[in-house]
Amino acid sequence: xHEMSLxxxxxxxVERRTTGCHVTEVRLRVGALTGVLPDAMRFCFEMATAGTxxxxxxLELETVPGRIACRTCGAESPCDDHVLLCGCGSADVSVVAGxxxxxxxxxxxxxxxxx
Amino acid sequence: xxxxCGCGQEEVHAHPHTTDLLAIEERxxxxxxxxxxxxxxxxxxxRIRAVxxxxxxxxxxxxxxxxxxxxxxxRREVCVIEGDQETATDAERIARAxxxxxxxxxGAGCHLDASMVERALGxxxxxxxxxxxxxxxxxxxxxxxxxxxxxxxxxxVSVTEGDDKPLKYPQMFAxxxxxxxxxxxxxxxxDCDLDVVTxxxxxxxxxxxxLPLSVxxxxxxxxxxxxxxxxSP
Numbered sequence: 168x169h170e171m172s173l174x175x176x177x178x179x180x181v182e183r184r185t186t187g188c189h190v191t192e193v194r195l196r197v198g199a200l201t202g203v204l205p206d207a208m209r210f211c212f213e214m215a216t217a218g219t220x221x222x223x224x225x226l227e228l229e230t231v232p233g234r235i236a237c238r239t240c241g242a243e244s245p246c247d248d249h250v251l252l253c254g255c256g257s258a259d260v261s262v263v264a265g266x267x268x269x270x271x272x273x274x275x276x277x278x279x280x281x282x
Numbered sequence: 283x284x285x286x287c288g289c290g291q292e293e294v295h296a297h298p299h300t301t302d303l304l305a306i307e308e309r310x311x312x313x314x315x316x317x318x319x320x321x322x323x324x325x326x327x328x329r330i331r332a333v334x335x336x337x338x339x340x341x342x343x344x345x346x347x348x349x350x351x352x353x354x355x356x357r358r359e360v361c362v363i364e365g366d367q368e369t370a371t372d373a374e375r376i377a378r379a380x381x382x383x384x385x386x387x388x389g390a391g392c393h394l395d396a397s398m399v400e401r402a403l404g405x406x407x408x409x410x411x412x413x414x415x416x417x418x419x420x421x422x423x424x425x426x427x428x429x430x431x432x433x434x435x436x437x438x439v440s441v442t443e444g445d446d447k448p449l450k451y452p453q454m455f456a457x458x459x460x461x462x463x464x465x466x467x468x469x470x471x472x473d474c475d476l477d478v479v480t481x482x483x484x485x486x487x488x489x490x491x492x493l494p495l496s497v498x499x500x501x502x503x504x505x506x507x508x509x510x511x512x513x514s515p
Contacts, residue, residue: 169392169393169423169424169427169428171390171391172391172393172395173310173311173427176310176311176313176314177310179313180306180308180310180312180313181306184304184306184308185304195310201427202423202426202427202453249452249453249456250449250452250485250486251452251456251486252485257488258484258485258486258487258488259488259489267309268309268310268311269307269308269309269310270306270307270308270310271305271306271307272303272304272305272306272307273303273304273306274302274303274304275302275303275304
């Protein structure tokens with residue numbers, strides 16, 4: 168359940184990048200090849216944000232499909248399976264997209280509650 | 283104090299809370315990876331090679347280290363960072379085998395991360411030119427995601443686990459520099475084909491080295507020591 172520690176990292180990251188404000192929404196980009204389960208992230212988010220400036224915030228997850236490039240045949244193709252295999256049968260591939268977990272943006276409460 | 287928002291920052295600073303939406307675009311693992319890079323630089327200044335040892339529980343990581351310490355301590359100092367959810371059992375086993383070790387208990391955590399290893403390095407203080415093993419928490423999923431500052435990743439799998447492990451846990455095997463297949467002394471009693479383990483490991487990690495051995499009998503241990511010699515400075 169690495170999602171719990173990843174969510175704790177999300178909270179640290181957002182608290183570091185925002186000053187004083189209450190955070191009402193966190194948007195995450197989740198690559199399909201990261202090995203991160205969106206449902207597990209949501210499950211952990213409420214626990215990890217309790218008592219922080221993110222308490223009560225919603226978590227929006229955008230899933231990015233995986234893409235691989237084959238070193239054998241040169242083709243680029245979609246891949247959402249963790250066994251990275253090109254259509255030509257080669258496993259000698261590199262990941263082009265879908266292997267990152269990124270905090271893209273946050274929504275902050277505007278009013279004077281930022282103290 | 284900032285007179286605009288009273289947030290405790292210095293007086294003049296940006297006020298992200300005056301906008302609804304703040305773009306961040308930062309990788310969640312960026313902080314861990316930054317610390318891992320620091321760990322690697324710290325180790326390199328001391329000419330220390332670090333091996334991250336990962337496997338499911340019970341594959342024989344600690345036994346492999348005990349035998350390695352007993353048989354190679356004359357060549358170079360070996361130090362171990364032991365990761366487990368609870369107990370100091372493994373660090374005590376390593377100490378009895380004759381090497382310095384520090385235990386990291388992760389509690390609910392399922393893996394070691396770079397900050398845990400950073401703290402462990404501070405208390406372990408491995409000597410110049412030593413070989414450092416980071417024995418990760420027994421788990422074939424989570425540790426694959428977290429760089430701890432190691433130079434090589436070794437996955438240990440035992441023949442009793444079956445030959446399909448690489449296909450079931452592809453991320454772990456894809457990230458490995460070496461796959462050790464332990465407990466080969468039990469091959470006559472289990473349905474595990476070494477050629478199939480190798481084929482499956484290479485299906486997710488083409489060209490990865492696969493090293494069958496038996497910690498109990500000693501078969502294949504020389505090849506393991508030769509691999510350690512090759513990666514050492």
